[in-house]
Amino acid sequence: MKLLLAEDEKELSNALVAILKHSGYTVDAVYDGQDALDYILSSDYDGIILDIMMPHLEGTEVLKRIRDKGVQTPVLFLTAKSEIEDRIAGLDLGADDYLTKPFDMGELLARIRAMTRRKADFSPNNLSCGNLELDRSEYMLKTEGHEGIRLANREFQMMEMLMTTPGHIISVDSFMDRIWSDGEADVNVVWVYISNLRKKLTSLDANVEIKASRGLGYSIHEK
Known part of the structure; x- marks a missing residue:
């Protein structure tokens, strides 16, 4: 926090x-x-x-x-x-x-x-984008018809940031400042986590995608 x-x-x-x-x-x-x-x-x-x-x-x-x-x-x-x-x-x-x-x-x-x-x-327990839902109380990412995937802490924080404001571009610096504020990680860690989250979205047949905006950051959108 x-x-x-x-x-x-x-x-x-x-x-x-x-x-x-x-x-x-x-x-x-x-x-x-x-x-x-x-x-x-x-x-x-x-x-x-x-x-x-x-x-x-x-x-x-x-x-x-x-x-x-x-x-x-x-x-x-x-x-x-x-x-x-x-x-x-x-x-x-x-x-x-x-x-x-x-x-x-x-x-x-x-x-x-x-x-x-x-x-x-005052915050909703669940965040949604397209057919994707993030259960904030259980750290679960899920879609209808699929067993949910429990996210690790930093995966959850990253997905929460993306799904709180779908379509909004979040910079790499914002991810680093919020999630890796101890300064012990390289900025490339953001790309690694984004890659892992994309694989999870694919496995859930989610109709959303995490887009990269060159030089700006990442955002989540319905396909």
């Missing part, structure tokens, strides 16, 4: 990143509001943690702009402000939760879990 942390206090940010990574999250850390906005609009996150008081753009302005752009990723505000008016203003702008500094790390982790669960509650 991938998070963006926007916190301008670097010591606090470093501590939070260490704890979040230890808890199994992938984390991008930025230190001002403009960078936070740029990262959010150019990547795909499961949750966003925003400090309100940041250089260049305050967290509230970042939130307003991403909601105006249609980005519905869950957002948790971190702030030194404790007045009820500030909490109401943040929630009215579309924040999912609000945590006042200083806070307990256990509570932060619990709120992140709750926030990302709410996102999952």
Whole structure:
């Protein structure tokens, strides 16, 4: 699960990143509001943690702009402000939760879990394209009349990205950033996984195909 942390206090940010990574999250850390906005609009996150008081753009302005752009990723505000008016203003702008500094790390982790669960509650269990269906709860790829194929974790993540927005081209960099963010894999691994997924589509007699757009990336389409 991938998070963006926007916190301008670097010591606090470093501590939070260490704890979040230890808890199994992938984390991008930025230190001002403009960078936070740029990262959010150019990547795909499961949750966003925003400090309100940041250089260049305050967290509230970042939130307003991403909601105006249609980005519905869950957002948790971190702030030194404790007045009820500030909490109401943040929630009215579309924040999912609000945590006042200083806070307990256990509570932060619990709120992140709750926030990302709410996102999952609004996501369909199954994704479809043509006669192909991806069961997100079972990691199963299937078509009618065929026994489903259980996908390995990274195969599932790649197919989920493709089938969430059929027809939309996803760049190799996006796959690498989302699935191989530990930096331990070469970009050629994307082609290998695409090749394996194409073979699975053939074995299922799926009426969809994964197309390569030269220099741009991959997309899934009904034939």
